[in-house]
Amino acid sequence: MKITDVQFGMLRVPLKTPFKTALRTVSTVEDIVVMVHTDSGHVGYGEAPATAVITGDTHGSIIDAIRHYISPRLIGQEIADLNHLTQLIQGAMEKNTSAKAAVEIAVYDLWGQLYNAPLYKLLGGGDPVITTDITISVDYIDKMVADSVSAVERGFESLKIKVGKDIGVDIERVKAIYAAVEGRALLRLDANQGWTAKQAVYALQTLEDAGIKLELIEQPVKARDLAGMRYVTERVHTPVMADESVFGPMEVIELIRLRAADIINIKLMKTGGISNAIRIADIAAMHGVECMIGCMLETGISVAAAVHVAVAKSNVITRIDLDGPSLCQFNPIDGGVIFNESEISVTDAPGLGIREIRGLERIEA
């Protein structure tokens, strides 16, 4: 099975409610879809969102990176030579992790199709049912409490509460949500870099002293402030998770060496796809560090790939934040991963099992 062509589409799906973090507000998922064609007629699918505030990637940069740097290296290559293909993709250029991720996901999809097996089985196998949390956007306190209660009523047992806007209000937000859902859901906080190290310690110690038990705090301080991450990790009981601070394996090694966080959030759009996600999971496992697998605003193409990784690496990926499809008004993907609110299950369809993408707008080559 040889690669013959790489094509693009744009997938737009409105969100159920605006997605609001300390970094941005978004109402529609708008992702680049990549289709890798082969001489056998098989097509592999990948997807990349333009999360410029985190990865630096835009729609234009994703298409340009693939069109001019990645795709020319892949034409004529054999899907069976997976490690060679991932090296070609990762070595095509610096950064541009979302573009690399989209192409790698499509290549892994084809690799599964080549061997007629679901991807998670080729990656090591595992229990094909996992449970995700759901994100509660940062907003007025009453709205966040209502959204949290509604999520619990829909069956979510883990809520990812966005904070990082105003430290005083953030503390009140968490107290109010905790009071409303106590005993029914675990609370994960994500400040998306919105606090200073001292603010984070103050907020977390105030919440801990008030008897509020949090599962973890994600990325309390600026991405590059590893000293700040370590400062917080050393001073609070709540486990600290690194998100924007770690993209690839080298950053993970440095973070672990510095003991700057307790947990690592792996996202395919930061790692550049599946090969580095697996590397990070293995490095973390060797050091006894647990991981979450997360997503950006993605639909059931790239989130499906993350699900396969999560299933195969459940020895170390102990937390799941793959709520992209649950945040969308509808699911445009007919495929091998079934997203049913908090429960995500994988079928035995080959590769990612994608059969149809509804509403895909073609982007001319």
Ligand SMILES: C[C@H](N)C(=O)N[C@@H](CCC(=O)O)C(=O)O
């Ligand atoms: C969607 C997911 N639950 C999430 O919160 N992901 C990111 C933010 C993604 C974005 O801004 O598009 C995160 O910070 O964990």
Ligand SMILES: [Mg+2]
């Ligand atoms: Mg995060």
